[in-house]
Amino acid sequence: MIRIENLVKTYGSVRALDGLSLEVKAGQVYGFLGPNGAGKSTTILSTLGLIFPREGKIQLFDTEVFNGGKFNEGELVRAKARIGYMPEHATLWDFLTPVQTLDTIADAFGIPKAERGKRIEELLKELNIWEYRNRKVGKFSKGMRQRVLLAQALINDPELLILDEPMTGLDPKGIAEFKDVIREQRKAGKTVFFSSHILAHVEEVCDTVGVIVKGRLRVEGNLDAIKRRFLTKAGYTVILETNVPVDFSGVEWTVTPLGDRKYRIVAADDIREEVYDFVVKRGAKILAMQVKEPSLEEIFLEMVG
Numbered sequence: 001m002i003r004i005e006n007l008v009k010t011y012g013s014v015r016a017l018d019g020l021s022l023e024v025k026a027g028q029v030y031g032f033l034g035p036n037g038a039g040k041s042t043t044i045l046s047t048l049g050l051i052f053p054r055e056g057k058i059q060l061f062d063t064e065v066f067n068g069g070k071f072n073e074g075e076l077v078r079a080k081a082r083i084g085y086m087p088e089h090a091t092l093w094d095f096l097t098p099v100q101t102l103d104t105i106a107d108a109f110g111i112p113k114a115e116r117g118k119r120i121e122e123l124l125k126e127l128n129i130w131e132y133r134n135r136k137v138g139k140f141s142k143g144m145r146q147r148v149l150l151a152q153a154l155i156n157d158p159e160l161l162i163l164d165e166p167m168t169g170l171d172p173k174g175i176a177e178f179k180d181v182i183r184e185q186r187k188a189g190k191t192v193f194f195s196s197h198i199l200a201h202v203e204e205v206c207d208t209v210g211v212i213v214k215g216r217l218r219v220e221g222n223l224d225a226i227k228r229r230f231l232t233k234a235g236y237t238v239i240l241e242t243n244v245p246v247d248f249s250g251v252e253w254t255v256t257p258l259g260d261r262k263y264r265i266v267a268a269d270d271i272r273e274e275v276y277d278f279v280v281k282r283g284a285k286i287l288a289m290q291v292k293e294p295s296l297e298e299i300f301l302e303m304v305g
């Protein structure tokens with residue numbers, strides 16, 4: 001649905017995209033992850049022809065829309081008719097209700113008046129805001145506003161949804177609900193590409209993740225596989241507490257005492273079982289043992305380094 005190759009975008013001396021390549025396939029829910037300033041919005045804006053990259057190629061639905069520093073405007077317009085987009089800093093007219101908001105957008109899309117009512121009703125019901133259809137959006141919570149914005153993006157029944165940081169600013173309940181909405185979109189056959197700088201936003205809902213750091217895609221694939229790959233590099237950290245001191249000499253793990261009966265153990269694999277056997281064989285009891293997985297922030301740092 002989206003194929004980007006070696007995209008370069010500069011803002012003065014800032015190389016916002018530095019040879020970025022990625023691929024979003026039909027039916028995927030793709031989480032585009034990266035720290036602030038990594039180039040996520042720049043990628044999305046380039047994909048939609050809203051800013052001009054310098055080099056590289058962009059394909060939408062198997063059609064080349066950008067190559068050799070130029071957009072093919074005709075192809076871009078045709079592709080965009082099949083895309084729904086929710087910008088990072090989208091605004092709503094606070095004095096309009098969801099029905100009025102969607103009616104205005106539907107009008108802009110040229111959807112005939114006769115079809116609009118049905119389409120708007122369907123969308124508002126699907127996104128669970130039908131009940132609030134006649135209240136002004138100015139009074140809505142952030143989560144409800146995001147749904148109205150998503151309804152706007154869906155008004156033309158797009159095949160591909162591009163959402164820039166759709167869950168930023170939502171509370172955990174709002175995030176969980178928005179994830180449900182994304183799952184529903186996938187069930188309805190849509191491909192979803194959304195950006196975030198927070199791991200929790202992509203977990204459980206994305207089948208594929210791409211991590212962008214400093215304008216380049218560092219990894220792309222299944223989130224668990226990415227975490228595992230990172231863990232092998234960074235190591236599992238086990239925090240262990242025993243009832244008596246244990247002599248760890250001779251082990252291959254890196255053991256740092258945190259007290260006379262508390263230790264931090266780092267190894268390339270999940271070594272909880274080995275640690276358990278080792279400690280028990282030495283006649284000690286385990287009082288507590290936890291394994292610490294790296295946060296996405298740590299993964300980012302590892303990738304930047």
Ligand SMILES: Nc1ncnc2c1ncn2[C@@H]1O[C@H](COP(=O)(O)OP(=O)(O)OP(=O)(O)O)[C@@H](O)[C@H]1O
Pocket residue numbers: 011014015016034035036037038039040041042043088197
């Ligand atoms: N209009 C602009 N003029 C100059 N520099 C810009 C402009 N837009 C973005 N940049 C710079 O380009 C880089 C990438 O920015 P971008 O907004 O794409 O990152 P992002 O990953 O979307 O970050 P965020 O999560 O903060 O939105 C950053 O260094 C940013 O400061």
